[in-house]
Amino acid sequence: MPYEYVVKGRNHLIPEFIDRYNNSGKIRCENFNQLTVAHELNKSDWYEVDEALIDKNDPNCVWRKAVKLKRNKGSRCYRETIFEMWSPARAIALYCLFNLPTRGQQILWLDSGEADKFKLICNGYKSIELDDKSHIVPDFKWVKNDNPLVGLQKTDNQGVLHKDGDNFVMFVNTNKTGKPYYSPYIPERLVPWLIRLRDWQTKYNPIKEPTRWTDVHFDKHIKPSNAVLTNRGTQCFLFRNPGAGNRNTDTNNYQPLKQNIFANSLAKVLYEIQDDKTPLARKRGSQYTSIYSPHTMRVSLITSLVLYGDVPLHILMKVVGHSQIMMTLHYTKMTHSNMASVLTIGEKKALERSAEHKQALMMENKIHEHKEELVIPVNSALKNPDWPQSSVLFFDYGLCPYGATECSNGGDRDVSSSSKSTPAYSAVSAGYLGKQNCFRCRHFVTGIPFYIGLLAKGNEIAEARQYVSNKVCSLNSKIEHMDVMIYKLESKGQVVSPEVRLKHKRLSNLLEQEQVRHDALGCDILSIFKLLRQTLTLFDKEEQSKSKVPLVLNTNSLSINLEEVSHHQALAEVCENAEIFLSADSNTALPRRSSSLDKMLLRNGFPAQFIHLSEDNQLKVGNQMTQLMLARLGGWGELNHVLDGKRPIDSISLQESDKLVPLSEEIQMILAKTKLLEEE
Incomplete structure (x- = not known):
């Protein structure tokens, strides 16, 4: 909304x-x-009360008289004047x-x-x-x-x-x-x-x-x-x-x-x-x-606070909580203003090829010709037209004017510094990329040529955050179980053993470590989201000026949204991007996606297959199978049910036709081809 x-x-x-x-x-x-x-x-919200409960001098006491139909046993209905108060x-x-x-x-x-x-x-x-x-x-x-x-x-x-x-x-x-x-x-x-x-x-x-x-x-x-x-x-x-x-x-x-x-x-x-x-x-x-639910309000407020609110990211992450979130790029075609679509694999590949071309031009000492396509910080070295090209380090998701040598002062301003003429800055906060955490660095530059790579990296981090979130939940559950056990022992006057105390302390320490990781990854996600939204404004300027073609979507209006998705969809997004973008890393998502697909196969009468495949083939075959099931089942709603074991593979198909091969048979053909790949 x-x-x-x-x-x-x-x-x-x-x-x-x-x-x-x-x-x-x-x-x-x-x-x-x-x-x-x-x-x-x-x-x-209006409820009947005795008149004596009403304070008629209290402006916070909202009351009224009402006529209500009542009935005594064995008699007719009668009207009675009652007093009602309003609950706020x-x-x-x-x-x-x-x-x-x-x-x-x-x-x-x-x-x-x-x-x-x-x-x-x-x-x-x-x-x-x-x-x-x-x-x-x-x-x-x-x-x-x-x-x-x-x-x-x-x-x-x-x-x-x-x-x-x-x-x-x-x-x-x-x-x-x-x-x-x-x-x-x-x-x-x-x-x-x-x-x-x-x-x-x-x-x-x-x-x-x-x-x-x-x-x-x-x-x-x-x-x-x-x-x-x-x-x-x-x-x-x-x-x-x-x-x-x-x-x-x-x-x-x-x-x-x-x-x-x-x-x-x-x-x-x-x-x-x-x-x-x-x-x-x-x-x-x-x-x-309304199509807008209470959850819609939550997403709208989170989005606005990320973009416009003066709320530190680590505080905002407490509010976001442990939801599996994903950044989804939508585009609305001008000829169909009410139709929004998520980018397909083909469109992602086209965007990546276009981005690679622009990045190549920048590396050929033409970076200053493309400044209008970049989100450049106010005091960036790139503001200097004579800044040496050799100092610039390129990534798929952005660039560093200092060649990753100024991370030690890429953080927030140090308010404790006594110097007013030369402000001091702290080191950039560590995150998914370690201490060289570009996404939260004040020197980091990104923009249109890096947009799709930045988006892919953001969703990769979002999935990694969910993995940490699951560990946090597991540790919380263990600690809560021990809290109850210790409470019961103490309430009975019994001694809690040192071993139990030590285990509780160790679990609490582990929980604190994972919560720090969880919050750091969340801050990375929100920083990336903010950069993506800033880049969107550049797309709009490009479209209005018509001076250049913004990647391949010059006829479309783009939007980026934070959405809560299923665990399966988040894993699939990371694995899909790993086949397209050089910077994408599916090392943590791939084993869990493969395990999920193997469980689905076993539940539907197939042997587990992915456990026997190389990582490259797990990625390719898993992506192929996921796209097939999405096409046949009509989206993630039904596919989630199949992956969760709530429905068999062949229970639903949106295209009910005798001419269609059953979904299970198409999966069987994919698995047969996979065996040939492994034998080669």
């Missing part, structure tokens, strides 16, 4: 300013009573979705901080001087928490607004495949609304004790193990709904909202902000549908 609609959607739901009642200007939006759009999100939980959760690149379910499991010793309050707004300008910002302050829940949780400071000295950070108490994490990144506009929701829950929807994770009602596909739930202990869920159906009757606690609360409400907001040129959602009766 274009980022402009993300901004438009959140401002529609909760605007910064609203009109005064007499239309005499604007006032700041500061209470739930002013959120007229949010009041209409969903009828179930859904609206604020959706507002979080418009602001935080965090998974929807993680948002709904955030802790309110009602049991913490301190709570953050907002004392209105204050003026501060920043960059010689006055700015109006919220006036936040930490005070002692007077909630009776204080101290009832095993660990203090669990709220989403986490106390960090006099400041605060965002605490995400759950993570799909890892431990909770802290993030300095949280939009300031969001914080006052989180505070208001916390206070509203305390006043109008209080709980007697924190909710046990073991009492939470999970959907089957997201339920953690009992050991993990036990280890999590208790939580004061911020997004709990006061409706009777959401109460756990056994413990008198409330359940957190489930992720399905986003679907209709998100589509409704998108429907209300769309225009004729860009339809975002549809309405059928009282229901709204």
Whole structure:
């Protein structure tokens, strides 16, 4: 989704300013009573209450009278006037979705901080001087928490607004495949609304004790193990709904909202902000549908923060988490403006041949004739027209003006340096390429001639990151199992052996090492993504000027996207690129892709084949077989099912025809040819 609609959607739901009642200007939006759009999100947000519970002087208490049909046993229906209050939980959760690149379910499991010793309050707004300008910002302050829940949780400071000295950070108490994490990144506009929701829950929807994770009602596909739930202990869920159906009757606690609360409400907001040129959602009766899901919001926010946000990459990687992501180059043909296609193998090869030609021209001392096709840093040596060609080192994905000799000062500016006239820089951060990590180096130059090679390298790193992610998940699982075991021993007063303590420490050290690798690779991916997006602007300039032909896609509009894909698709992408690009390396992906294909063959009555092939033939035959199955099964959706063993090879074919050879027979022919290759 274009980022402009993300901004438009959140401002529609909760605007910064609203009109005064007499239309005499604007006032700041500061209470739930002013959120007229949010009041209409969903009828179930209104619930019946006793009039005594309503504080008519509280602007955050939204209430109304309603006439409801009721029936006594054995009598006719009658009308009764009732009082209803509005729960802001859904609206604020959706507002979080418009602001935080965090998974929807993680948002709904955030802790309110009602049991913490301190709570953050907002004392209105204050003026501060920043960059010689006055700015109006919220006036936040930490005070002692007077909630009776204080101290009832095993660990203090669990709220989403986490106390960090006099400041605060965002605490995400759950993570799909890892431990909770802290993030300095949280939009300031969001914080006052989180505070208001916390206070509203305390006043109008209080709980007697924190909710046990073991009492939470999970959907089957997201339920953690009992050991993990036990280890999590208790939580004061911020997004709990006061409706009777959401109460756990056994413990008198409330359940957190489930992720399905986003679907209709998100589509409704998108429907209300769309225009004729860009339809975002549809309405059928009282229901709204949209092709843009909560996941779309996450991807849009991550993309915008990479490109435009002043958020350090290592912090952003915490938000991205452990998803298998891949950078996909799409092109939209001008004659079919609504049709976007992923580059085919043939188009990749054509791009690579064109790129090689341009790189060859540059190496022939013509680099300065192609500067308009390069993303050149502001203080780059290439700005000097007399810079010697012999100093330039070329790669498939870019070039280094210094011949890889200035990596020691290619990093961020050293703020501790006392020299103002000659700024000092740290060494470039290590990553996938080691200490010579071009993608995060301030000297690195790339551009149109290197675009497709850079894209291939980015997806190679993305797959390598997923491999590390799997190791992180495995180590996390082992540590959590040991945490539960140690907790049980200590709770019974039993001694935990030194061997167990030592093993736990070793696992924790290994986990820390792998997490450092995981974050470093993630930063590389986002750096490459940013470089690719910068290069796209050069394509646009080339197209407008018509002075040169930008590779082979001068008739197309390009776009680059971050997408979550299956493990099989990521492996296939790396292996496919390894046959096309010199810089591509499939050493880690190829064995796992071959193992996956062998398992598929065994499940479908074929002998394992790839284990007996050379690496070159594993690559060629695997790519050939993957392309065949994609063509016959109609895409990765069905192919993933076949590779996962959920369907046999011949169960589905989009081109159902008696004339077609069964897919299994075509695979048999490929395997027969493979044997001949090996014998040669």
